[in-house]
Amino acid sequence: MIISRYVNFDEDVVWNWNDEERIEAEKEIDVFNDKSETAEVEVGEDEFDDRLVRGFRSLTDVYQRCNVAIFEPMNYEETANDPNWVAAMKVELLMIEKNETWSLVNRPFDKKIIGVKWVFKIELNVDGSINKYKARLVVKGYAQQYGIDFFDTFAPVARLDTIRLLLALSAHQNWKVYQLDVKSAFLNGFLEEEIYVEQPEGFVKLGAEDKVFKLKKALYGLKQAPKAWYNRIDHFLLKKGFIKSLSELTLYVRVKSHDVLIVSLYVDDLLITGSNFELVEQFKVQMFEDFEMTDLGEMAFFLGMEVYQTYDGIFIGQQKYAKEVLKKFNMEGCKEMSTPLMHNEKFCKDDGSNRADERLYKSLIGCLMYLTATRPDIQFAISLLSRFMHCTSELNLKSAKRVLRYIKGTLEFGIMFGRMVEVNLHGFSDSD
Numbered sequence: 001m002i003i004s005r006y007v008n009f010d011e012d013v014v015w016n017w018n019d020e021e022r023i024e025a026e027k028e029i030d031v032f033n034d035k036s037e038t039a040e041v042e043v044g045e046d047e048f049d050d051r052l053v054r055g056f057r058s059l060t061d062v063y064q065r066c067n068v069a070i071f072e073p074m075n076y077e078e079t080a081n082d083p084n085w086v087a088a089m090k091v092e093l094l095m096i097e098k099n100e101t102w103s104l105v106n107r108p109f110d111k112k113i114i115g116v117k118w119v120f121k122i123e124l125n126v127d128g129s130i131n132k133y134k135a136r137l138v139v140k141g142y143a144q145q146y147g148i149d150f151f152d153t154f155a156p157v158a159r160l161d162t163i164r165l166l167l168a169l170s171a172h173q174n175w176k177v178y179q180l181d182v183k184s185a186f187l188n189g190f191l192e193e194e195i196y197v198e199q200p201e202g203f204v205k206l207g208a209e210d211k212v213f214k215l216k217k218a219l220y221g222l223k224q225a226p227k228a229w230y231n232r233i234d235h236f237l238l239k240k241g242f243i244k245s246l247s248e249l250t251l252y253v254r255v256k257s258h259d260v261l262i263v264s265l266y267v268d269d270l271l272i273t274g275s276n277f278e279l280v281e282q283f284k285v286q287m288f289e290d291f292e293m294t295d296l297g298e299m300a301f302f303l304g305m306e307v308y309q310t311y312d313g314i315f316i317g318q319q320k321y322a323k324e325v326l327k328k329f330n331m332e333g334c335k336e337m338s339t340p341l342m343h344n345e346k347f348c349k350d351d352g353s354n355r356a357d358e359r360l361y362k363s364l365i366g367c368l369m370y371l372t373a374t375r376p377d378i379q380f381a382i383s384l385l386s387r388f389m390h391c392t393s394e395l396n397l398k399s400a401k402r403v404l405r406y407i408k409g410t411l412e413f414g415i416m417f418g419r420m421v422e423v424n425l426h427g428f429s430d431s432d
Contacts, residue, residue, distance in 0.1 A: 155230035185268030189228025317414025336409030
């Protein structure tokens with residue numbers, strides 16, 4: 001069997017499969033399976049890695065195990081006759097209708113009508129089998145004009161140091177941190193602008209073909225969708241008695257008697273902690289009354305960080321992400337190093353070595369920068385190496401790869417926030 005990314009189909013040939021040939025083929029498969037436990041897979045150069053060379057017990061097994069046949073449509077025409085995709089589009093439209101996102105109106109002649117398109121995605125299980133057919137209706141936001149169709153586009157998100165501080169406080173106080181996920185968060189934001197969109201392809205209402213939808217709430221693809229969602233959740237939390245931090249616009253605190261409830265917002269993820277478990281549960285109920293939510297329970301994985309909450313404290317690490325970085329730069333089998341940099345190593349703009357691939361270097365430094373969220377031990381090295389992204393030499397690239405070798409030997413490293421009997425706040429300041 002040959003697996004290839006590039007396939008030519010002969011549409012004029014018809015497979016003539018009679019019973020006699022089928023029985024003979026099945027006999028050959030049975031004989032083959034008796035003689036060998038594996039089947040070699042011929043792979044084109046640079047096409048697939050060794051993991052694709054695997055054993056199959058039968059041709060049926062090939063179709064079940066290989067995801068090379070999984071096809072994600074590019075447009076509506078490719079899905080019109082597939083009941084799985086039609087059902088997925090109906091589910092998406094049902095969610096939009098349930099959310100009261102739009103209303104059908106006569107086409108205005110003094111307003112621009114923005115187009116929409118379907119985006120399709122297949123979600124897989126761990127074993128590669130199909131879990132879900134997912135269809136999204138997306139607005140062609142690139143057609144929007146600033147000052148007419150939108151004004152503000154960005155919404156604040158929690159900083160990583162805020163998340164770490166929240167976890168440190170929770171560990172000190174022996175509080176549990178819980179996580180909620182808002183389903184289709186951007187569809188919950190109310191719009192201030194007057195936006196009209198075309199009816200979605202394949203679902204134009206009979207007898208109202210010339211009508212359009214006027215949006216009450218945001219759709220994916222709208223430039224103001226993030227801002228609209230933030231305004232909605234901000235208004236909700238303030239209405240529930242929370243006070244917003246002046247320095248961190250996604251951090252909300254509510255004090256009731258001697259109990260404290262803290263909420264940190266990161267787009268559609270909410271982190272919740274506090275001194276009273278009942279208050280946390282009451283807040284969850286309030287959220288479920290107003291929004292479609294998923295309760296993820298205790299915080300365990302967030303923004304690429306693994307979180308382990310124990311009696312002794314809270315540990316955060318990025319082992320999974322670190323392995324992905326090593327794999328991305330083909331350093332999975334590299335030799336380990338005990339330190340991120342060589343002792344007394346100095347860098348300069350002109351170090352005498354040849355120029356390196358700046359694009360590769362920037363990508364590597366960017367990945368390592370995100371890893372510093374839980375790895376302060378590489379902070380200095382990355383800060384130093386990041387100065388040479390516009391004048392990268394082979395020596396710089398070699399040093400950056402040394403950091404990867406150090407990470408290879410310290411994958412389990414992270415930050416442990418322990419419990420303390422008494423919490424004392426310490427402040428530090430530069431002498432100037």
